[in-house]
C-alpha cells in the first residue's frame with residue numbers, strides 16, 4: 001500500500017549519546033559499524049556522512065589514503081545494502097575552525113578549510129555520490145565587528161569555486177541556517193544561498209539542501225523555502241525534522257511540533273515530483289536525551305512513519321476542493337478542509 005518511490009536517509013550523528021550543552025553523554029557510544037547495521041532495520045536505504053565519518057582523522061591522511069579508505073567504506077556500505085546520499089566537510093569540530101573556516105580571518109585557516117573540502121569532494125567521488133553539502137556552521141560571527149562581512153561573502157564564493165574546480169562533477173548543496181552555533185550566519189536563508197550560487201564559476205552545480213528547523217529558525221515556512229529552491233531546480237536534498245518555536249535547534253522528529261507544516265512540506269515535494277529528480281529525503285533528527293540506548297533510534301523510524309502517513313494524506317487530498325476554494329476565493333473553507341482532512345474527519 002505504501003508507495004516506495006522515495007529513498008530515505010539519515011546520518012550516523014543522528015544516533016547519538018544524548019550530550020547537550022548542560023550535560024554529558026548519557027548513552028554509550030555506538031561504533032560506526034554498529035550504527036551502519038541499524039539502517040536497514042529502521043527502513044533506510046541511504047546514509048549521509050561527514051568526511052571524517054567516512055575517513056576518521058582525515059586531516060592526517062594523504063589523498064591516496066583518503067581515496068582508499070573511502071573506497072573500502074563504499075564496499076562495506078554496499079554489503080549492508082546502503083548507498084551514500086551525500087558527504088559534508090565537518091570543519092566546525094576542528095579547533096582551527098573555531099571562528100569559521102572559509103571566512104576565518106587567518107589565511108592559513110582559510111586554506112586549510114578549502115583543502116579539507118577538496119578532500120571531502122574526493123570522499124564523495126570514492127563513495128559514489130556527487131553531492132557535497134556545505135553546512136556553513138561557523139561561517140558567521142558572534143559580534144558584528146569580528147569579521148569583514150563583505151569580504152566574507154567573496155571568500156565563500158572563492159571556496160565554492162575551488163571545490164568546483166577540484167572536481168568537475170561535484171554538485172555543492174548549501175544548507176542554510178540563520179544561527180547556532182554562531183549568533184549570525186552569513187548564509188541564513190535559501191535566498192542567500194542561491195544568490196551566492198549565482199556568483200560562482202558554475203551556478204548549475206551549486207544548489208541547496210533545506211532543513212525544516214533551519215527555515216523555522218529564520219522565521220520562514222519550510223515548504224515555501226523548498227518551493228523556492230524547487231522552482232530553480234536546485235533542491236538536492238532535504239533535512240526533515242521539526243522545531244517548537246524560536247529556541248535552540250531542536251531537531252525534533254518530523255511532524256512532532258506542527259503536523260500541518262509537515263503536511264505542506266510533503267505536499268510540496270510530492271507535487272514537484274521530488275523523488276523523480278533522484279534526490280533523497282533525509283531526516284536530521286535527534287533522540288530525546290531521556291531515551292534509553294535501546295530506544296534511542298525510534299526518532300528515525302517515527303520520522304519516516306510520519307512522512308509515509310503524511311504522504312498518504314497528500315495523495316488522498318481532494319485537489320478539486322483546493323481548486324474550487326481558490327476559484328471561489330474562500331480560503332476559510334480551504335483551511336477547514338485541510339484541517340479536517342488531516343484529522344480524518346469525513
Ligand code: GLO
Pocket residue numbers: 088133134135175177211239249284
Ligand atoms: C546542524 C546541521 C547539521 C548538518 C550536518 C550535515 O544544525 O543541520 O546536522 O545538517 O552536519 O552537514
Ligand code: MG
Pocket residue numbers: 135175211239284
Ligand atoms: Mg541538517
